[in-house]
Amino acid sequence: MKLGVSLRTSQNLALTPQLQQSIRLLQLSTLEMQQEVEQMLDENPFLEVQDEAAETEAFGVAQADAPVVPGEQLSERAGESERSGEAAEAETPTTDLPSDWEGDGSIDVAADDGEWGGDALARGSGSSGSGGSDEDVDAADIKGAHVSLTDFLHAQAGEFFLDAADRCALDYLIESLNEDGYLEDDLQDLALPLARSVEEVDELLHHFQLALNLLHNMEPAGVGARSLAECLQLQIRAIERSEDFEGDFRALEVARLVCAQPLELLARRDIRQLAQLTGASQDEVRTALLFTARLEPKPGRRFADVERNVIVPDVIVRPSGRGSAASREFTVRLNPEVMPRLKVHEVYANALRGNAGGGELQQRLQEARWFIKNIQQRFDTILRVSQAIVERQKNFFIHGEMAMRPMVLREIADELGLHESTISRVTTAKYMDTPHGTFELKYFFGSGLDTETGGSASSTAVRALIKQLIAAENPQKPLSDSKISDLLKEQGIECARRTVAKYREAMRIAPANLRKSL
Template identity: 65%
Template structure:
């Protein structure tokens, strides 16, 4: 085999470190970005937190004029004339779009917020209560019970047994382990002490089940309901007959109660069907998880990236889309270090120059990240404007490709932007992906959004006759009557996504 040299020209796509960093920052959530910023501030000496007055010089957010739809420009011109004086004050930071699809962009008024989680300030300048601090400082179920136990005058042995039971409760307030299992764990090889511990735990369990919240310390759902019914029966003005019927029902199988088998329960409890219905009506008002209100909700806190609000009175309404200033990092290049590096060229100059370039790349990529989020959010609000005015029923079909084509971006970029990014609106806080939905055909040849169809299904179920709930087939027929082609299996899928029970479980009492 003969060896030789040859030249070949080819093209290939290579991701630069700057582009890789830009893609990675784009897909990070707000919390992950905050952690990334903190890590970069510790690693790179050329990065520092910027003062508010220096932000306008360091950062600039690209803005694009959004013209109103061609058919609405004449109507928009009248509203624009009336608001000319006010809009001129916001000309540098605001892009106005009057008319039926009006969007007013206010990125940040020159401020890029902070790297910490969202925090608001009161009007008098004092710091308000932080939502995360409030959630993190809540009282647990165990703390609540221990505080009540301090008011009981108990012997040291009984007090210790009660403490063990309280610490053995799960987050719902149930005692999963039996008293024998708890005693065996403390005295595995001593039968006499085991019997004494079981006795102590039995006494302590009675005390625990008389504490607040009512139903705590139960070992099953039936026992939890019975504890609440017994406490309810002792209240003044309680319906004793309904409480007795409910107690009799709870002594039967919970499957019969779940199926609301009134006839079978009436036979087993030796009650009339009207008494069984009254008992079930009382049971459904009870709390099956006594420890629910003590659950830690910190993990459910969502800090929105984009804020949507009304820009003022008017018909049609004007909407304002802006970035949340509390999640925007205040970053800039350290002037003193950058100046010293430029003036002195010594050993290690090349490595420090690379660190300076990394700092500039990081700031630029963060700016580009939020600029992309703002552009995508603006396009979503423009296309889903009817949602903000009329609610879920006015949601229109929307796919990633439409936004990508409009903004000149790739679908994967839109997917990264809309994942784990949230928008706060007058109707609530939603993930950006919520505004995208598949299309269902209509008799007129148009399309209906799957989100709007789900909202319509929820509305139909809410208005149904509770004595004769709507089946999936009936809901499908009702949608077809309104011109929406939706198969029974699709209705069942949407119903399960909405956490709506089947028709047999929704049957009225």
Template identity: 60%
Template sequence: MKQSLSLRVSQHLALTPQLQQSIRLLQLSTLEMAQEVEQMLDENPFLERTEESAEREEFGLSATDAPVSAGEQLSESGSGADDGAAASAGERLSASDESAPADDLEGRLDGSAPVEESWEGDGTVEIAPDDSEWGGDAPPRNGASDDDETASAAELARSLISLQDHLHEQARMLRIGDDDAAALFFLIESLNDDGYLDGDLGDLARAWWRLAHPDTGLPSLEEAEEAEEQLRIALGWLQAMEPAGVGARDLAECLRLQIQELRNTPAARIALAICQQPLELVAKRDIKRLCALTGADDETVRAALGLIAGLEPKPGRRFVDVERNIVVPDVIVLRAGRGFKVVLNPDVMPRLRVHDVYANALRGQRGGRDSEGGHAAMQQRLQEARWFIKNIQQRFDTILRVSSAIVERQRNFFMHGELAMRPLVLREIADELGLHESTISRVTTAKYMSTPFGTYELKYFFGSSLGTETGGNASSTAVRALIKQFISAEDTKKPLSDNQLSDMLKEQGIECARRTVAKYREALRIAPANLRKAL
């Protein structure tokens, strides 16, 4: 192998820890952001949450007091004229990268960037003007209130009883033996969120036997049969509890358990017979075949289907913890005269500042020689706390800028509703704000806006366009809303087919094919015409 020397000129941009943190914070949801703040409060002694109100300081990446270190500058190598060109490019990037949003740097990266391993301080340990509290308008996060009327939705959700607790409370009212009570307890704990009992009863019996006899290995045939019989008895107790249908193994059994709780009428008896048939016939409303299978007349079958339609397919649904369905908006849109004003939600803005006592103590020990290593480490932690506060502010500032641009572009939506939504893509907002498209994508993911028409994810306001007869464009969101409006006003005895919906859209001047109509209808979770037909 012949050895040789070669010279290659290249340039790359290093993503410092500060920039990486800014990128990461921008894409976090509200819940993830709160967790990140709590973790940083636990790890960094210079960071604290404050309850006092303070004036919001104007600072950002461009006003940071940390100079650019060697690892943060553009790395380049070369000689001759190429060195001058590369150096000028590095100066331009260094000058712009401190003031530009951190996420915009992704658009200029061609590959992986080396990572700075540590947070380098600048030797400053005094309290800087930008070390004060950020988010001063936010109320205390952990402020408890004695007024029940001001209880949060999360607190109300936590007060709801679970399905298992509801069933255990009923089980305590039964006068049964200890073995039956243990079997019933096992079945209750084996229910899923919908109130169904997953798995075969024999498999559950073997699992319960091994749980009750952990040191005896696999059960014998007689022991397995005895355990299964005991669970079968306990299952009878469980299925007699409220809500009706709990403990079912499948949908048909769930419906039968609920029908048995109803008054014994001809429709109820035919409904029981229908539940013993394939449920596909019920979904398709195949009345003729159901009449043939049950021996009932057309009117009785229709009454039975109407009875089945009023049953609860998921008995445990009302006991599911609703806290995970709570959406806290990041921005709030308010009416301001004839226009609209966009403000950040103070409830999601953390109130953080640098701990002045610790910072002053660090400043007082600057001259010590015995603890130079420890002093440098604490200095880095102080700088890290400052950068964290600044990156949080930049995150919310970027969210506010993007949200304001969206409201300005979709003004008709906030005045007239989703039918007035106009087509919008990420590139339009990116060009208007001077940001990269990837930044807009991060900002609009898992961020929510409270509007006069409800709370929506920021991505909801972006949609593709469909052509119109006049040569203009219609938003796909507005087309979906129009389809939903057509279906809500249809004759339930003669529901509109996808072809008919497509023709109705063409009458409105919107070119939308049948397959596109079907895709939008499925996205709206609307059943096809044959399943929407009234009984």
């Protein structure tokens, strides 16, 4: 092995902590960014939330200004006059600083440490613009008002006169139900861990069986079933016992027989096979299928405590002016409700300026300024990308999804001078409120399908066209995927049958045999 000294040059990309934080904030969703802001507020003493509305500075995003109606504008001017009068009477504090003070070494930040996003609403400040009206509903109140399936069943169980053992067995079964209201475990499996001997197993099974019979007679009908077939049969039995039922009991009987057959036949609507197995006529089976279609396969659905993630748009798009549709323009602005109003704590920053040392504190102050700057850059980038999307997809905002044009990430990246990965981060988990609804920014990107004219049609527009064709079809003769493909070709769009099936399944539309009306 020969040792030697060599000299070579190379280029390496070093990601500074500030750049790493900027990239990470860019890919966060609105909820994740709010959590990041809260964590930073807890960890960094130089960062705080601006409680009162301040004047918008050059450090913020000018495009984020929300329009004010004339009535609110007059009230705001009156409030500003009162605040200016109070400020004139108050004593203005002064801070003695060295005349040669040049800052603390921060770069690329404004001279003022004022808040950014001054028009945004502080979280928890109560200044939502509604004036604390009764329409504001707290999330804790909604959660407290929710009644779970187990609570609903326990309330009914309290009306039964049972001994201690049967009451415990019924409560145990109620707590063993899944969120859909099904009892997934076998009674034997439930009894074995609780028994200390073989005799106790038999005794527990007796109590569990009695409790299960009571559970099957409780509301909602079908609760406590071990299978879908049993759930449907329990609902049919509950309808038979109902005093309000005035229908055909023969249809209920056939429906019970149909539910006892393999559910694959019920899903395929195989009327001929079901008629042979049940001994009923095809018309009776057809009526029974119509009846079973109205039953609830998941009795606990309406009691499920589903976490409702309300989508808060990051960008709001509204038409401007009253011109014709072809010449209509759209304004794009950031949603002030998702923009945190942050600023550097002036008291702590001023105290640190008079201290020559404090290297660690200087670093924390720098981190606070970096964080505010990166938050600003995040929203600036989102706004720029959104404006480019609206400009390229203008026909969508005028005519709807049928007018969507093909577009890929590289088009926006080349136009804005950004990397394609940056556009991908911006359009992920960011939402735009449009006149046609709220959509993720990724929704406006899609591949294209060839047309007879040599152009291309957006896959989003093709999906919308497929949905329109299915909505207008004859229920007695629904369109097959092949027929839809032929209809698209008649309109100049080359779309294979498999592509139609893929788009249909993505829109959760059933195939033709299941869409056929009985």
